[in-house]
Amino acid sequence: MTLHISSRLMATAALGALMIAAVPATAKQQAATTSAGETTAKPEIGDFGFDLSGMDKSVQPGDDFYAYANGTWAKNTQIPADKSNYGMFTALNDLSQTRTREILDAAKDDPNSMIGRAYASYLDSATVEAKGFAPIQPWLNKIRAVEKPGLAALLAEADRNGVQHFFGGYVGQDDKNPDVYTYIIFQGGIGMPDRDFYLKENERNTALQAAYLKHLENVLTLAGEANAPARAKAIYDFEKQVATVHWDKNDSSDATKAYNKMTIAELGKAAPGFDWPTFIRGLGVKEDTLIVSQPSAFTGEAKLLADAPIAVIRDLLIVRSLDSFSGVLPDAVAKETFSFYSTALSGTPQMEERWKRAVDFTTGSLGDAVGKDYVAKYFPPETKAAMDTLVKNILASMGSRIDGLTWMQPATKVKAREKLANFTTKIGYPDQWKDYSKLEIRADDLFGNSLRSNQFAHDDNVGHLGGPIRRWEWFMTPMTINAYANFGMNEIVFPAAILQPPFFDPHADAAVNYGGIGAVIGHEVSHHFDDQGAKYDETGKLADWWTPADVAAFESAGKALIAQYDAYEVLPGEKLDGTFTLGENIGDLAGLTVAYDAYKKSLGGKEAPVIDGLTGDQRFFLGWAQVWRRNYREQNLSQRITTDPHSPSIQRTWVSRNLDPWYKAYQIKQGQKLYLEPKDRVRIW
Structure with a gap:
């Protein structure tokens, strides 16, 4: 649910992938009249902010x-042909697009508008097709x-x-000296x-390997290779x-293991065979x-590069180049890249309309x-003010x-309290x-753009080196349906577009808002105290600030949560990796x-009113369940089990x-499938 950002990985703690439900996020708020004759706005969803029609009370x-709160919605909601999954995040993303x-359409004919020119260049498919491969040929020839x-x-x-290749990298804060930028390289x-x-x-x-091999063949053919x-x-x-030389995802996501400071000369000794x-x-x-995030991987990759025929390296870079630029080249390339990365991997049968891709490109x-x-058009100051209050309440509870x-x-x-007091909150x-x-x-130059x-x-990004920390900088746009925690800056960040129903509605019942955006806020706050975030002190520094007894108790609770999620079989023969998903599960x-x-x-101190037969506590947990409404294509769900640090929505x-x-709240009894004995309920924060 959250995007954890540290200098080690630019985006390791985000709220999660797109997901909202088939509730009318675009519906206009309707006016209602109170007994005093005052006009108030009704919530966008249902009578109090929750879609009762989506429940399945037979469960x-x-x-x-999940099925009790969302079962009817899940049965009745189809995944659109251009999506690998569909839920609350996705519906809000559609609205954001x-x-x-509307903003870009109004700008596309204005020659003085930079965003208008970028958008127009993507929409102009005729020019893209007419130019063919000519724009990328100079690079391919190199x-x-x-x-x-x-x-x-x-x-x-x-x-x-x-163009992605054998190593990736970026400039970010030095985890052990967060007032300084450094270059971070990864496998x-x-x-x-x-x-x-x-x-x-x-x-x-086996099927994916065959599909990928065919994709490599098709891209080489498109590039004109024999x-x-x-x-x-x-x-x-x-x-x-x-x-075979790569670190696995659990070691790669470990902040301590991935912090390996080296000089360039030391890297050369550790990974000889590359200049x-x-x-x-x-760079x-x-x-x-x-x-260097994964030193042994660099040792292995440098040797492989030194030993590999240059022809193989050239061919791999040709494929990577066409895949990296597939969206701005002729449709034949875009369709081929889509066929593997979206259809084979995620089960998505159809590409998005060109205007959607143009919006994303811009x-x-x-x-x-x-x-x-x-934000000038769609993010009112009142929402920011209301969010400020919610964040303060959540921080006080933490x-x-x-x-x-x-x-x-x-x-x-005392130190944990200091860290909490030093939080920066960014809203909108x-x-x-x-x-x-x-x-x-x-x-008229999409590829060039x-x-x-x-x-x-x-x-x-490289220009950050040697300069002051850009504390004003965001790693998501205001249009993004997500949120994140940044360890190095000790901050939590909530883009404007997520601050809408079902996550947040100023006219909804407080219980639903606290179960929705309140839990999202809490999730982001707690990321700073999860299995990786807890390694960073109040200044954003990767440091040992816990006693051995604290670490032992925390790890014991973590192991219990790992075991709980390890037991979930999401697809036949495919279980969750509780270690890989631990940080996000702690966040939830x-x-x-x-x-x-x-x-x-x-x-x-007062009791919440009963609404539509539901107590305040029941509405709170329904608010939590509603934001996770999501249906997946099987291929997408399987891929997520391997690559996504977030557990699936259920x-x-x-x-x-x-x-x-x-x-x-729900009178849960022994013998019911989700029942846990009190001693087996994981309690961390």
Whole structure:
């Protein structure tokens, strides 16, 4: 549910992927009249902010709380042909796209509007088709001509151009010195999303491997290369070797293991066979030290690069280049890339309409420029003010939780309180917008716009080095349906577009709002105290600030939560990885717990009224369940089990089984499927 951001990984703690329900997010608020004759606005969803028609009351809450709250919605909601899943996040994303389209449609004929020119260039498919492969040919010819001695310089250029290759990297805060920027480099070199797709043998992976091999062949053919089948097999065999030296996802996401500061010379000794100085300097990095996220992977990859025939390396880079630029090249390329990465991997049968892709391209290239217009039109100051109050209430409840912990030592509690007091909260949009005045955008040059945008973003990122920390900077646009926690800046961030029903509605019942956006806030707050966030102190520094007793107690609770999620079989033969999803599961558990406390406190000691036969506590947990309404295509769900640190929506809803008030609210009994004995309910924060 949350985006954890540290300098180690630019986006490791986000709320989750898109998901809202088939409730009318675009419906206009209707007026109602109180007994005093005053006009008030009704909530957008139902009578009090929850869609009662989506429930399935034939299911006992204690057997499957997700189905009880959302079962009828799930049965009646079809996944659109251009989506791999559909739910609350997705519906809000559709709304965000539509609203952004209105802004861009109004700007596209204005030659003085940068966002209008970018949008117009994507919509002009006739010009894109007429140019064909001509815009990318100079770059492809560079790849075809490269020899081993020139490879490091070419890969640095590829990085700046936005072409993925054997290593990835970015400039971020130094985890152990968060007032300083550093360059962080991480493993790459594979075209499928995770090493497991190459190395784990099962029926689904075998099919994906065959589909990927065919994709490699098809892309080489599109690029005009001869003997594509044999060359594709050589690429695949090389990538499988790379996969064998990659760290797995659990080690890669461990902040402590992934912090390895080295000089360029030390990296050269640890990973010989590659010209690291030329590569690093070619990126524009002038510093002599960097953070190497997976040292042994770099050792292995450097050797593989040194031993591989240059022809295989060239072919891999050709494929990566077409895949990276597929959206701004002729449709034949876009359709081929979509066929593997969206259809084979996620089960999506149909590409989005071109206008939707044009919106995404424009917001991806000029996010702050679009966002400035978006918030002016769609984010009222009242929403920001109401959100400020909710955040303060959640933070106060988290403070009370810290004070009441029995497992944490008093000295550690003081430091935890200091960390909480140092939080920065960002709501809606940045206080300062990025300046794109040095970026050239032309209405008749889609490929050039994409290339220059990539180069601008790279140069802007590298430009952080040696400068002050940009605390005003956001890693999501205001149009994004998500939220995140940034460890290095000790901040929580909530873009404007998520602050809408079903997450938040100022006219909805408080119980639903606390169960929705309140739990989201709590989730983001608690990320700073999860299995990775808890490693960062009140200044955002990766440091040991817990006593050994604290660590032991925290890890024990974490192991219990790992075991709980390890037991969930999401698809036949495919279970969740409780270790991989631990941080997000802690976020859900703690977020819901803290939000419940804040809700009860907001009542001022009074009992909440019964509405439509539902108590306040029942409505609170329904508010939580409603935001996770989502249907998945089987391929997408399977991929997520391997690659997504968030548990699927059903299991996220089930986290309520660890909260005592949930049992009381719904009279959950022994023998029901979700029932846990009190001693087995995981309690962390």
